[in-house]
Amino acid sequence: MAQKNIVVIGAGFAGVYATKKLARKLKHNNDVTITLIDKHSYFTYMTELHEIAANRVAEDAIQYDLHRLFGRRKNVNLVTDTVTTIDRDQHLVKTKHGAYPYDYVILGIGSEPNDFGTPGVKEHGFTLGSWESAIQLKQHITDVVRRGAVEHDPKKRQALLSIVVVGSGFTGTETIGELRDWRDQLAKENKLDPEEIKFSLMEMAPTIMNMLDRSDAAKAEKYMQKRGIAVMKNTGVVGVHEDHVDLKDGSTFPTATLIWTAGVKASDQAAQFGLTQGRGGRIAVNAQMQSQDDDQIYVVGDVSYFAGNSDRGEPQIVQGAEASAQTALSNIIKQINGQAADVAYKASYSGFMVSLGSRYGVANLMGIFHLSGFFAMLMKHLVNMLYFVQIFSGYYLFQYVMHEFFRTQNDRNLMRGHLSRQGNVLWAVPSRIFLGAMWLVDCAYKVSGKESWFVDKLRLPFSWLQPAATSGASAAGADTTSAATGAAASGAADTATTAAKSVFSLSYQYGKDPMMVFDQMPHWMYSITKVLIPNQQVAFFMQKSMTIIEILIGLALVAGLFTWVSGGVSVMFTLIFCLSGMFYWVNIWMIPMAIAVMNGSGRAFGLDKWVVPYLQKVFGKWWYGQPQSLYGQDTVK
CATH class of the missing domain: 3.50.50.60 (FAD/NAD(P)-binding domain)
Known part of the structure; x- marks a missing residue:
């Protein structure tokens, strides 16, 4: 196959969507190169401009660097430049600083406000x-x-x-x-x-x-x-x-x-290309999103004018941009594969959502469901997040969630500030250090002496590992090959015995025995555990590994290093101990405390203040490359 060049003009909703989809669908076709040209090195999430204007989110919150979006796509070339014209005779897209050959063009230069000539x-x-x-x-x-x-x-x-x-x-x-x-x-x-x-x-x-x-x-x-x-x-x-x-x-x-x-109208730039324009200066296209003047030029998003459904054209909204981009890229792929470009535009508007601030909105979904308030705003956020899923950008999906929910100030988010990370994390430091010390102190006896978990002596109270010994904690671990009635009777007797000795409480009570979270391991947990630890040799390995991990958790929490991970592992271990019949209600405080310290407590008097930003910088550069102000031939090296 001869080399094919697809040039996408404009990194807006339609242009980024089309480029992402094309890059993914054509990633195994080495004969196709995609070039994305925009005057900026970033994609602006235009529907959230009001959040910048009203100081709700940081100024760069709606700027998404193109290299972070496309850095892993080897078949995409990024160019930061201004397109001046399309030379249809020589099949060149000309810019202020260069020219790019094309077989197909996707033109998505967007729209701009229309003041209708109102004076002033x-x-x-x-x-x-x-x-x-x-x-x-x-x-x-x-x-x-x-x-x-x-x-x-x-x-x-x-x-x-x-x-x-x-x-x-x-x-x-x-x-x-x-x-x-x-x-x-x-x-x-x-x-x-x-x-x-x-x-x-x-x-x-x-x-x-x-x-x-x-x-x-x-x-x-x-x-x-x-x-x-x-x-x-x-x-x-x-x-x-x-x-x-x-x-x-x-x-x-x-x-x-x-x-x-x-009002809005097509970008003034639309007049530069010598293509037939319709209402509001938008470029007229057929049902395949091809310009009426050139079937190798596809026009998408706000700048395209398709009168097949209405003489006003399609709504200039994100859903319309995505639908037109999908039509164009589907037809280009068919043409590359030697087929006819016969995919027609299909309007698909799942609904409309409008926010009236950070906490209230109204929404109409599919013309059936009418939402207002919290649920309308939640739906708007979900739709915004869906776009990042569609363009395969987990990084910016994460950034969107952080900006909208965790980095806002003055309670200006859907959850009224309750998820904000702008609070002072200093006061979580004592909890972090105490939780870490708890892990270290409780592991002290496991490291040396008669109770050491590093010797080949069984410490895990599971019946299949030591059939001769049973206890209330491991009774449910007994094989269920006996009659169901016998097992039930045995379990009831054990429960009655335990209930007589132990007392439910969330703190130690003098003279009382604390109650276990589970005095019997649940059957589903029993099945999983028996598969993971089938014999004593594996049990010895698990005992040593668990002890090492617990010590590392304790050290990390005390030092404030990888606090989010350490807190999460603390929660996971605590839940495992509970389900294994090895944990008391009076120690359940470890779970909410571990969750609390995950809120960045390592950034105050902890190593996370320096380590996490360093790792983000190193791994971000390794995975995405180095963001730049200019991409393409005119980039200053």
Whole structure:
């Protein structure tokens, strides 16, 4: 087969999805090379821009380095450059710094905000169409609230502390909800009454959130109004100034912060390629996602215009981007294999989810299930995480979970801050050291002397290893070849004897015998244990190995080294001891304590403060390579 080159232009939702899928499906075809070109060295999770603008997550939380996404894919070349044109005669994708031959192009350059030429939006307004614009908006809001807090003139103060969002689509409602979450912290930092910071959502139509079922939209509107957000319907903005906006009815509204989210259009770059454009500047495609002008150029995501289902084109949402990318890559694979490109686009929208801050949202799943509040937000997070599963990125799936649940501040997450790791881990240090010392002290007698577990003398109380000896702890370990009634009677007698001697408690009681968690090993545990430890030789090895591991756990916890792993192993060992009939209720505290120390307690007065970041750096570089600002031919070596 002759060498085939696939060039993907744009590392957005559709471009990354298509590149990941192609790389995986064609990984054994050495005759195919995939080149991904983007002006940035990272993929921006565009649907979460409002979280950056409203200071909920770190600024880099929605930036995913392309090398970390594709570093293990040997059939993918990354290029950081700006595409200028597609030379269809010479089959070249030309950039500012190079040119790349192609047999097939996947064009996914996305969309940008559409202000419909409204005067003043570009000069005095803000949009959310890029990572840079989100940072700019966050900095602006921080500045105007700070200025408003010390402004003596009432009119100027009102304008500075008034935030307006125009448009009640996904971006507008999610933005104003997230900004409202930020309000109290902004007020606290600037010594303001939170009620002074005002939020207004302006919508030209008589209803808001028109992509949703009316009942879901009504819930969202009620929630916003409850939180003090002014929902202004039938309100058109016709002009934007530094300290106010002009409304369609001839009145003005004071604000120094107008965020325009009232529409999107194809990226202006779409006009550079000489391809037929449709509504909103989007490039017209057929059902196979091929440009109407060139069947070797596939157009995907927000920039594609397919009128087969609606004259408005397909919704410019992530689900549409994925569906169009899947159609394009399926057809390209068929063409590479000498087959006809006959896979037609199939719209598949499982539902719509809109967040109104970090804790509340509304969702419509498959037109059947209507969710609100906690469950709607949970579903939104699950859908976001599903994307990382689809593009095979466990690393960024983990990072998403950490940013959204464990690294947030001021309780701004779905679990209201209860999972946040921003708390001071210093106070978990005594627990960590005590738990480690417990392992070491309890292992002391196992290392030497008459009770040593390093001599070939059986210490494990399992009946099949020493048939002559039985006990309450090992009675259930007896072979079940005897009659069931006999076993039951024996077990009942043992239980009655144990119950007479032992007392349930979570602390030692003077003069009382503590109760075991399991006085008899469960049958399923018995079966597993007998397979793993079938004879005394294996038992001797297991005794020595377990003792060594317990000592290592103790040392690691005391030193604060690999605390998460050590805590997890502590939990696992404790559970095994419980199920083996070798553990008391009064010692069950070890499980919650071990879980508690897993929350980074080794980062305070522990070696994890230095060791874990070092290992992350070393292994991250080994597995993913070194992230760079530029990829491709123009990379500075």
